[in-house]
Amino acid sequence: MSLDTKLASDEIKGLGIDLAYIPWMTKLVEGYDRETLKLLFTAKEIDCCQSSSYPHRDFTVCFATKEAVAKAFGTGITEDIEWNQIEAHLTQDKLTICLHGRANVLAKRATIYLWKARWWHWDEHVLVHALAI
């Protein structure tokens, strides 16, 4: 039995998937100033995406990650969990997740200590899959 199979049967606390449309994110990123975008993204995410060769794609991956993680909590984005409390780190093809504030508290309360995430990109869409372990 592989590690992932074992995790699937024993340890997965939540699963979230999100599909996001890159042109929609392009409109947001080009239409709003940095201060406004910080409602969605952390400063680190904005800096990383803006310095990327594919900024709009990477902003879309970050946003879809937030939605996928929020769904893995079983609630989606709520008044308790804000978008910028879920931070996505995208380095080359590796996607990692860092939680802040209330999202971090809720994860600990749910005994979630690890997130595994993967992303796919095709045409003008991004799909992110997040597992809470």
Added chain:
Amino acid sequence: MNTSKAMNKLKAILIDLGIPRESLHDDTLLHRDLQLDSTEIVEIVLGLKQNLGIKVKLGGRKDLTLAQVCDRIEAEMLTQSQSSHVS
């Protein structure tokens, strides 16, 4: 900002999203009546931030009417105004 100004700003954002003006009333519900999805909620939140400088939380499970959203806008404006007087 009074209620009618908050409502006018909210309606302007919703009309920009392609929602017909005649669908927008005080008791119109964001999800049940307007069928807004999560991306449109994002645009409302960002629009309010950019236009009014306030952060309004709309992500909860409770479906809100336009009047209830305006109440939140005004409460946030009041909080912001009080904190600026204190500082």
